[in-house]
Amino acid sequence: MGTTGIRSLATDIPVAGIVAGRPALAAPGTTFHGRDVTRGTDLAITFADAATSEADTAARAASEAFFAVQTTESTLRPEALVRELADALEGRRPELVEIAGIETGLSAERLNSELSRTTGQLRLLGAEAAGRSGVAAESDPRGAEGFAPALALGHVPVGPVAVFGASNFPFAFGVLGGDTAAALAAGCPVVAKGHPAHPETSQLLAAIATRVLADAGWPAGWFSLLHGRETAIGLALVEAAGISAVAFTGSTRGGLALVAAAAARPVPIPVFAELGGINALYLLPAAAAEAAFANDAKAEATSGTSAFVTGLAQSITGGSGQFCTKPGLLVIVDDEAGRQIVSELSRALSGVASPPLLTPDILTGLRAGVDRLRGLPWVEVILGGPSDDTAAADRVPSFLATVTSGVLREDPSITDELFGPAVVVVYCESVDDLIEVAQVIPGGLTATIHAAPAEAGSASALLRRLRLRAGRVLFGGFPTGVRVGRATTHGGPFPATSSPATTSVGVRAIDRFLRPVTYQDLPDDLRERALSWN
């Protein structure tokens, strides 16, 4: 592999990132290492937090690069850049999958599919960016009388974007993931903050991007990467004057800190923070009866488990439960079918021990969450989840508990997200109770309704309520799959995101990084200039 790859780096100089094509300066005393998650050991390369001054340097370089490209005629095109990035990622696929596998413990199959999704996302957003060039979204022709100048609506990139990737998708929500793809496709430079859970993967991705930019003649400041385990470098990045917008995927606490910091700047900037939520799944009683007793002959013959429960168990434990769309709450009527479903689910989940969690912090958080629930006398624990003895490199047993809807109403903390293979069942007294309790379950990225055809009235009543609380409402199926399309919403009311009108996945993700501009009485000879990207 080339000299930009991380394997060739001397291990005695800490790697703190790449700022406008050169190695980032490290903050003293902040070294850390990538982890082999499955073995529970440190990797060889020494990383360090970037010096906080590097945030400003990277942002300034991005801002100067942006201004230079926007004010000079050139052949540089965002759609070409993201396409070239996709090609370059494909060219380094084996290496990327290997490093990410070591740092995350995710399977090669999963990582290969995630990488394909990532390159697909780059190409899709690139095509969308190209389609927008030279097109006025709306216009008002000059009016015959009164005050009616001609208006034409165009869009411009917002400027440099700070991207904070997530721990759980090293590619799709990583240094060159969806947020970076959307920002670059919109014509914005990016300063990425690498997630400390996979620094080697982040560094390799950034090295690939640096090479692609250089080969295509983009200014080096168009992309930078800053490593960091402490919060200082991230806050410095959000506060850097050159940054115009922030995209973040991660915890509610981390996202809220960035939202507050961005709002307190002399020039406030938007933060698009994708956080999470409980992703409740509502199973109406006729659908439950169908799932529990009916004609799923094949499934019952082999395992005694219905297709619904098999799918749900996979959705809960996929990626070791570390998806922001993991169903964390199963809301069900307390009847024979409901009890049967829970019994099957218990059997299905007890057969699964998930691969180790992505970081020791996630394990600590999950243990604290299940410990708290185990300590509540009104929570019935069926599967106990990780215990104090569970080590970071261990496979993680699932957690399953039940409460009544009355308990949920009394103790809203029941709906706190458990990040990992864990689910809480809410037993309702009736369909009406189930519909009512939907009103107190907080919002998030998704809500799912399983209803039999005869239950359309109840499904409609749920729909009225759930669409006020989720970015995506599913009818059947499970929320962990996110289709990357034109109509995708990966967002929703808080805590799904801090910016409820936006999506971080799908074609409309690009809208976050474009700003409308109205041209009034634009002369014909300037029309192309105004409506083209630079």
Next chain:
Amino acid sequence: MGTTGIRSLATDIPVAGIVAGRPALAAPGTTFHGRDVTRGTDLAITFADAATSEADTAARAASEAFFAVQTTESTLRPEALVRELADALEGRRPELVEIAGIETGLSAERLNSELSRTTGQLRLLGAEAAGRSGVAAESDPRGAEGFAPALALGHVPVGPVAVFGASNFPFAFGVLGGDTAAALAAGCPVVAKGHPAHPETSQLLAAIATRVLADAGWPAGWFSLLHGRETAIGLALVEAAGISAVAFTGSTRGGLALVAAAAARPVPIPVFAELGGINALYLLPAAAAEAAFANDAKAEATSGTSAFVTGLAQSITGGSGQFCTKPGLLVIVDDEAGRQIVSELSRALSGVASPPLLTPDILTGLRAGVDRLRGLPWVEVILGGPSDDTAAADRVPSFLATVTSGVLREDPSITDELFGPAVVVVYCESVDDLIEVAQVIPGGLTATIHAAPAEAGSASALLRRLRLRAGRVLFGGFPTGVRVGRATTHGGPFPATSSPATTSVGVRAIDRFLRPVTYQDLPDDLRERALSWN
């Protein structure tokens, strides 16, 4: 007039607003009065700040009303509501214009036209809302293979909106102005904070809205008004749990305080704050020569003033310079034509004494701004503007000063907004210098280019720069007129707004109060329910 009108109110009970159809409780010791601006005297009715607890009460009532309407089938339609409001405003036109005229000093002609704009806005946004019902903006059909569920995109109202109106447009940006119209048309309840510069106008508008809602059968909580001169009630409103979004028109300082408060909430919410900016007008030299010397025979014959200067002077002094789109900076090349334009402008402005400013605070702010500039040795003052002797009820003389582009580069405070009839001329050494200085002039709602046909190259270079800094770029004309259309952007990068992707005027203003929801595998029999407004 009816009993809901303010004239019939007893003057010994302070009026603090209307909360869900009943009088708001007042905070002790906070009474104030509307002002007869032209006479400089207090009006009779005693107002008071609403008790801060009323913010939460109003927000809760709005939230409950919203939930009730969204979860119950009914014939209530937002498009009908805003149409009925428009009709009701027309029915009270003489009274509204009279009260607003007393409280603002604006002419009956201006206020009649502003009221027409306000009712037109309500009707336009209502029609847009109706057009959106039942329509999926985007969809992804079910795919044949792989993970490809069917997706349909719909929109839901975000929930209760807090609206902070401005001092300078008692109707168009007032209690029932553009922000309220957009929120109501989107299907959101509104809690409005009345501007203390025109409490009687605000109270009358709210009384009209209260009556319209009651007659049409909407829950009383759908609209509330809170009065307040102190910041406490406004902050309490932004912090109230029931509020989902904030719309604000006013000062940068006030807007930033709300942005920070909204970001610090346990559940952060978006603030759409429309603030202002310098609205620079760039006059290229050939255009200047045309304006100064050429064939404007008729204008020269009568007054020696070109049509350009007449138009510019009107734009600077219209509404006593209290428009957020007032051109505050004229950027020009220092040549014979440029000097001629400035000399004509000085003559035109010295002939104007503007009506009194809307509030004593605005006069204080303007005096402080011009005093500061007058104290700088590198600022050449041509017309001195208001002095320490100018009283609140006095007509206000214009301020005109010149600086060189070098001074502007050294002292960025030259571009601070002067709210009132005031303009600063920036003399550049050359066209190149003019294009370069555009890079250091901050952003705002508008930027205007005046170029002769032969100057298309320079106009293009300016366009490249100005579109990065303004929400609307004009070619010819003056920025103070804002067309309410489909392609309107009344927004832009900070300090134009805190939310650069949005507009507070025009059809797209409604987008701020709608949230996308994706329906996955939506059954046909639920399609209408999902895609209709409630």
